[in-house]
Amino acid sequence: MSRWGIPGDVIGYETEKCVLVPVLVVRMRGVVRQLERSSLRSEVTSYRAAASYLAATPMARRLGAYATALTLIALLVPLHGLWAVQVLLVPLLLIVPGALLLEALRIPARAVSSFPVYVPCASLIVLIGSGLAVDSLGPLIGVAVPLRTGPLLVGLELTCLALLATSVNAPSSLAIPWQSLSRPAGLAWPLVLPLLAAAGAVRLDNGHGHGAAVAATDACVLVLIAALVFASLLRKSLLSMILYAAGLAIMWSVSLRGAIVPGFDIASEYYDLHQTVVAGIWHAAHPGDAYGAMLSVTILPAMLHFLSGVPVVLVFKVVYPAIGALLPVAVFNLARRILSRRWAFAAATFSLVQAFPELPSVARQEIATLLFAALLAAMLDARIPRRSQWALVALLGLAMVVSHYSTTYVVITLIGLVLPL
Numbered sequence: 001m002s003r004w005g006i007p008g009d010v011i012g013y014e015t016e017k018c019v020l021v022p023v024l025v026v027r028m029r030g031v032v033r034q035l036e037r038s039s040l041r042s043e044v045t046s047y048r049a050a051a052s053y054l055a056a057t058p059m060a061r062r063l064g065a066y067a068t069a070l071t072l073i074a075l076l077v078p079l080h081g082l083w084a085v086q087v088l089l090v091p092l093l094l095i096v097p098g099a100l101l102l103e104a105l106r107i108p109a110r111a112v113s114s115f116p117v118y119v120p121c122a123s124l125i126v127l128i129g130s131g132l133a134v135d136s137l138g139p140l141i142g143v144a145v146p147l148r149t150g151p152l153l154v155g156l157e158l159t160c161l162a163l164l165a166t167s168v169n170a171p172s173s174l175a176i177p178w179q180s181l182s183r184p185a186g187l188a189w190p191l192v193l194p195l196l197a198a199a200g201a202v203r204l205d206n207g208h209g210h211g212a213a214v215a216a217t218d219a220c221v222l223v224l225i226a227a228l229v230f231a232s233l234l235r236k237s238l239l240s241m242i243l244y245a246a247g248l249a250i251m252w253s254v255s256l257r258g259a260i261v262p263g264f265d266i267a268s269e270y271y272d273l274h275q276t277v278v279a280g281i282w283h284a285a286h287p288g289d290a291y292g293a294m295l296s297v298t299i300l301p302a303m304l305h306f307l308s309g310v311p312v313v314l315v316f317k318v319v320y321p322a323i324g325a326l327l328p329v330a331v332f333n334l335a336r337r338i339l340s341r342r343w344a345f346a347a348a349t350f351s352l353v354q355a356f357p358e359l360p361s362v363a364r365q366e367i368a369t370l371l372f373a374a375l376l377a378a379m380l381d382a383r384i385p386r387r388s389q390w391a392l393v394a395l396l397g398l399a400m401v402v403s404h405y406s407t408t409y410v411v412i413t414l415i416g417l418v419l420p421l
Contacts, residue, residue, distance in 0.1 A: 063164065069096045070160050073307075077153050080309025089308040090319060097130075097156065098122030100163040101395075103170050106388045111381050116240070117330040118392075120323065121374040124300065124367065125399045130159040131299040135282050145280030147299070149306045156307065187237055190245035193220055194325075197249035201256035213253060220246045224349050231342035239345055243328040247352050251321035255360040261317055263361025269297040270316060270363075276302050277312055296364040296403035316363050324359055324366030328352040330373035337380070368404030371396055372411055 073092050079085045101122040102112055112118050131147070134155035138146025146152075193216065200213030227234060227242045255261045260270055272292040276282050282299050286292040301315045310319055332348035339347065359366055375396040378389060401408050 063168065066096065066100060066160075066164055066167075070157060070164070074153065074157060077149060077307055077309075080149075080307070082309075086309045090304070090310065090322070093127065093304065093307060094120045094123045094323070096123070097126035097160055097163075098124075100160050100167065101126050102392075103167040104163040105391050105395075106170065106385065107392060108383055108385075111383045114336075114383075115330070115333045115374075115377045115381070117326050117333065117370070117374055118377070120326060121371055121396060121399075122392075124323075124371065125395050126159060126163070127156070127303050128295050128300050128399055128402065130155045131303040132295065133159070135299060139281070147276065147280045147282065147302050147306065152303050152306050156303075187241045190223065190238075190242045193223065193245045194248040194252050197253040198256055201253050205257060216249055216253060220249050224352075228342065228345055228349065231345045232340075236336070236341065239341070240329045240332060243332055243345070243348050243352065244325050246349075247325035247328045248322060250352065250357060251325055251360045252318070254357055255317045255321050260313060261360050261363075263358075265291075265362045265364075266316060266360070269294075270313070272297050273301050273312060273316070277305060290405065291364075294364045294403060294405070296367040300367070300403075301363070317360075320363050320366050321360050324370060327355075327359075327370050327373060330370065330377065334373065334377050334380075364404040365407060368400050368407035371400040371403060372407055375400060375411070 069092060073089065073096065076085050076089050076092075080089055098119040098121065102118060107118065131152060134146045134151050138144075138151055143151055196212060196219060197216035200210070200216045203212050204210055223242060224246055227239060231239060260267065268291050272289070275292075276298045282295075282302075284293075291297055301312070301320070304310065304315050304319055305312050308319075328348040328351055331351045332344050335344035335347045359369075375393060378384065378392045378396060381389065384392065397411075400411065
């Protein structure tokens with residue numbers, strides 16, 4: 001009997017071989033299927049591992065980018081005596097802390113993209129908060145003069161690191177799409193306007209005639225009119241940049257005249273800022289001194305001075321106008337929610353022409369008005385989750401309160417009138 005259960009005399013060797021081959025084929029097919037299943041499992045496992053890696057990579061890159069930016073700030077601050085370092089540090093201080101705060105608050109990226117003024121306003125919140133914390137806690141731990149470069153840098157870095165730690169598990173939908181700024185060089189050409197205005201103001205101060213100043217004003221008017229006419233054809237980012245450049249040109253043409261910004265309020269504000277910088281500490285009690293009680297003219301500019309290295313007087317003459325020039329951009333993005341692009345640009349241009357020649361003479365109002373615009377945007381932004389919205393509105397409101405009392409009174413009145421409706 002063969003092992004197949006057939007008598008050997010019935011089948012010969014050839015017959016047994018013919019039966020054996022199909023059986024081996026069947027068995028080999030089973031082995032192949034098992035191999036295919038095992039390889040499929042390995043492929044699935046590899047795919048899942050690759051998917052989890054790809055999902056974690058954007059977060060790792062984002063956190064790494066923020067850590068690199070904080071390291072860069074820490075390395076550049078000791079070198080802030082160089083003007084090139086100052087030019088780099090001011091944007092870093094007005095962007096990095098705010099981006100970290102927005103991610104920590106879980107503000108969606110689409111909300112930030114539609115209203116980019118959130119970022120510098122959030123940076124102002126972080127700068128004011130960390131500066132106030134250093135000023136308050138410094139004497140308690142033996143730092144008699146806390147408003148100096150070292151303590152302020154440590155306070156800012158620790159605050160930003162705490163915000164970074166809260167953003168570790170943040171979803172990718174919160175990542176600000178910096179890569180969406182395509183062709184940034186194409187957005188930079190409007191910045192020629194403020195440079196021309198600054199040159200005109202400096203030439204007037206040195207008695208070289210008013211040709212450059214007049215040319216800067218004419219260029220601003222022509223660019224604004226052309227942008228208004230072709231608003232429907234231009235990108236939103238370019239329109240925002242034109243508004244910012246024109247606003248900064250108007251403000252610099254006023255603030256850069258003379259040794260200090262002209263105006264009574266700015267002179268009193270500069271006195272309080274100078275006293276804060278010299279004393280190295282700010283006290284909460286300011287009886288009979290409303291200007292000295294505002295953090296927008298004491299701790300915030302002192303912090304910008306010590307960290308960026310910009311001279312005290314230039315903080316009010318150069319840096320504050322660069323912050324206040326964001327107001328027409330905020331108006332444009334806010335009006336864009338209910339108006340067409342052309343009419344939103346017209347509304348922002350109207351606010352620019354109406355208020356900007358006088359705005360540099362009130363430093364605290366430059367900060368508070370911008371925070372007010374961001375506060376309105378946050379209150380009306382339905383894309384922000386309710387808890388994050390409440391947190392952002394509360395922080396913007398607190399920053400506005402310590403920046404300018406009159407603006408706060410106006411906001412309280414407006415919100416009080418709106419609430420019954």
